[in-house]
Amino acid sequence: MSFKAKLVLVALSTALAIYAVAGGLLARRANAVAKGNPYVQLKIFNEVVKHIANDYVDEPDLSKVRVGALRGLAEGLDPYCAYLSPEQAQRFKPEAMTATPFGMVVSKYAGFAYAVAVVPGSPAAQAGVKTGDFIEYINATATRDISLYEALEMLVNVPDGGAIEVTILRPGRPKGEKHTLKKVGTFQSLVESRMETPDTGYIKVGLLTKGKAEQVLAAARQLQQRGAQKLLLDLRESSHGDLAEGIALAGAFAPSAAVARKLSAGNQVETLTAPPGPVAFEGTLVVLTDRSTAGPAEIVAAAARDNKRGEVVGEKTFGAGSRQELFPLRDGSALLLTTTRYAPATGKSFMEEPVKPSVEVKVAAAEPALPDLDADGPPAPESPDEQKKVAPPSEDAILKRALELLKGETKQARRALPKAQLLKAA
DSSP states (O other), rough: OOOHHHHHHHHHHHHHHHHHHHHHHHHHHGGGOOSSSSSHHHHHHHHHHHHHHOOOOOOOOOHHHHHHHHHHHHHHTTTTTTTOOOHHHTOGGGGGGGOOOGGGGEEETTTEEEEEOOOOHHHHTTTTTTTTOEEEEEEEEEGGGGGGHHHHHHHHHHTTOOEEEEEEEEOOOOOOOOEEEEEEEEOOOEOOOOOOTTTEEEEEOOOTTTTHHHHHHHHHHHHTTTTTTTTEEEEOOOOOBOOHHHHHHHHHHHSSSSSEEEEEEETTTEOOOOOOOSSSOSEEEEEOOOTTOHHHHHHHHHHHHHTTEEEEESSSSOOOOEEEEEEEESOEEEEEEEEEEESSSSSOOOOSSSSOSSSSOOOOOOOOOOOOOOOOOOOOOOOHHHHHHHHHOOOHHHHHHHHHHHTHHHHHGGGOOOHHHHHHOO
C-alpha cells in the first residue's frame, strides 16, 4: 500500500473513532459516555487500522470501508439504528419506521427482516405471509445485507397498485418461498370479541392503533352485559400501535398510579400514567401473550402482571418499544439513533427484558431453516408436493391453558381486582 493511501486510511480511522465516541455522546447527551472506556475503544480502532495499513493484501476501497464501518457502528446498537447515506438522508421519512407495510409489523431478528405480526385480511396475509416468517429477500436484495430502515423503505415506497416480491423462510420448511405483495385496497386491524363459554368472554385486540383502546373497552362492557364474569384479553399479534392507546388500555384494566416509564438519553426517566376513569372489567382477567406481542401491548401485559390484576399466559413477548431521531452529519449523511425506550413501571426496558408470562406455555415449533448463505440469489419456491409435507398447525395451546386456569379461578381469587382498587378507580 502506498504511503499516501496509508495516511488516508489513518485519517479515516480517526474519523471513525470520532464517530464512535460522538455516537455515544449523541445518544446520552453531554453528561454520559458510551458503555466501556472510550479510550480503550479508540486503541482497538487504531490496532485494526494498523493491521489494514500494514498487512492487508491489496489497497482497500476506502469509501466502502468507511460506509461499512459506520453501518456497523449504528447497527451494533440495536436493530432500529442505522447509518443513512446522503441520498437516503435526503429522502428520509420518519413514518417509515412506524409503518406496517402490506399489513406486516416488521423488525429484525437473527440478522433477517422478520414479520413480528401479520394483520388478518391484509395484503400480506392474502399473499400467504404469516406471523413469525423470516423475510430472506425483498425482490433480489438480501435483508441480512441491509438495515431495518432500508428494508422498511423498500416495502413502504411501493406505489399504490404496485407490487413487490418477498422470499420468506418459516419453521419446518428448509427452502424459501416467493410471495408477491400487492399494494391494493385498505385494511384494518379489527377487534374480535365473543363469548368463549357461558361465563367467559374473549377479546382479540389486534394492533393498538388510534381509537383502539376505546373499542376494546366497549367490547368488554358488551361481554359483561352478556354475562361474562371472566375475560380473556388476547394480545397475540398486537405488536404495533400508539403509545397512548397502550397506556389507556393498561390503566382501564389495571388501574395504577404508574403503568409504564419512558427512558430517554441522559438517564432521564418519565413516569407514564393512565387517564382516570372507571374500571373496564371487574371480573377475573387473563392476558394472552406470545412472541408476536410487542410495543404498546407489552405495557398492557406488564401492567396486568405487576398489579396482580390477572395471570399472563403464553410465551415471552417480542421486546420492542422505542423512538428514534435522525442526526444529520456534515457530509449530508445521517445517523438514525434510538433516543427513547419504553419500560414497565419497574424494571428494564422491554427491548432489554421482554414480558415473561406468569404461566408459561411452550408452543412446539421447529427452528427456522436459515438460508444458504452461499447462494447467488433467492431460491425457487417449494413445489406443491413439498408444501403438503408440512404438518398442519396444532390446537391453540395458549388459549386452552388459559381456559383451564379460569375453570379453577375461584381458588385463586387474587386475580380479581381488589375492592380497594375498585373504589379508588371509581
